[in-house]
Amino acid sequence: MFKFGTVAIIGRPNVGKSTLLNKILGEDLSIISSKPNTTRNSIKGIKTGEDYQIVFLDTPGIHNAKDKINQLMVKQAIDGLSMVDLVYFMVTPDEIFGKEYKFITEILNKVDATKFLLINKVDAHDKKDVVKVANKVFADGVFKFVLPISALESTNVDKLLELTVEHLPEGVKLYESEEITTIPEKFLISEFIRESVFNLLKDEVPYNVVVECEEVEDRSEELLYIAASIIVNRSSQKGIIIGKRGEMLKKIGKYSREKLEAFFGVKVYLELFVKVKEDWMNRDEYLKIQGLI
The missing domain is CATH 3.40.50.300 (P-loop containing nucleotide triphosphate hydrolases)
Incomplete structure (x- = not known):
């Protein structure tokens, strides 16, 4: 059974x-x-x-x-x-x-x-x-x-x-045994990067951040290229994300890359950009990125 x-x-x-x-x-x-x-x-x-x-x-x-x-x-x-x-x-x-x-x-x-x-x-x-x-x-x-x-x-x-x-009902297997999620690859990558932002920055900034994974490409069997943008509400938040001499963005990139490499099992080349999109939290195009609509 x-x-x-x-x-x-x-x-x-x-x-x-x-x-x-x-x-x-x-x-x-x-x-x-x-x-x-x-x-x-x-x-x-x-x-x-x-x-x-x-x-x-x-x-x-x-x-x-x-x-x-x-x-x-x-x-x-x-x-x-x-x-x-x-x-x-x-x-x-x-x-x-x-x-x-x-x-x-x-x-x-x-x-x-x-x-x-x-x-x-x-x-x-x-x-x-x-x-x-x-x-x-x-x-x-x-x-x-x-x-x-x-x-x-x-x-x-x-x-x-x-x-x-x-207490589960009887049924049939719908997914292959090795599958652990149905989440699209780009969304999963965005979430890993957003986690790094949450864990490295102070309270006021992470809630105003959305991450858009723009490109994923296998450069070889052992190298995955990823380009992603961290989107914030205001220009002042962009400065916080980048940090002095770019140090905070480097930290976010490092933590994100380590997590991605552990998950995908290959080396990752990660390019991060920071963009300002005012009031993105009330704009459908960015709510779609989060999978909310």
Whole structure:
């Protein structure tokens, strides 16, 4: 008997959804930073075993969205629940039970899928806090299981996968066993570069950045050429991205290249440019680059 199903990973921003997906896949597919709302659209990751295949959706953090890009991010997260077999609802032991939490639980209770409550980051919190948040959240929804995990330390991740496979429907394999994502190559490259921007720059700049991968070419069997543009809202942000004597752009290039080489398994020649496109976050052409429309 072969099993196939889809799993949506949802929660507020910065609860560790992308870290969990990367740990399950054994690859850094979803970009990670300490800043909330790093993930802007649903990332599909594929996990294949001997008798199962799972398609995971790492969704953007659900939050009170005000501008167009954030509204589209939240819409993607919610839309991702409509046709899944399982939902992982991720919280942390210091979960904030505000409007966003209530909004998520109201949506969850309307979803016809098996729901797992995952309490992440248990390695960094007291057990009493874990039990307290488990009792609170479990009472607010209909969950099949509650499982304390640490995505970072791999605590109970194998157990989570085992329970997930157990509750998948029967089906057939849709993707080749070696495939780990359906994300287009250019989009994946853009995300790796954007991750470097998030991790190297201060809070105010990364949220105003989009990366467009303009060219990808195999120069040889061992060399991949990539040209990409980092797009910002204002000229002052361009100066921050480039840095004094170009040092920041060099750092972004170095971190991005190392990540790309590790993922693709070849040497990468990366050319980065910085462009100013005012108010890009409300312009459809740049929202399309992010896969939001």
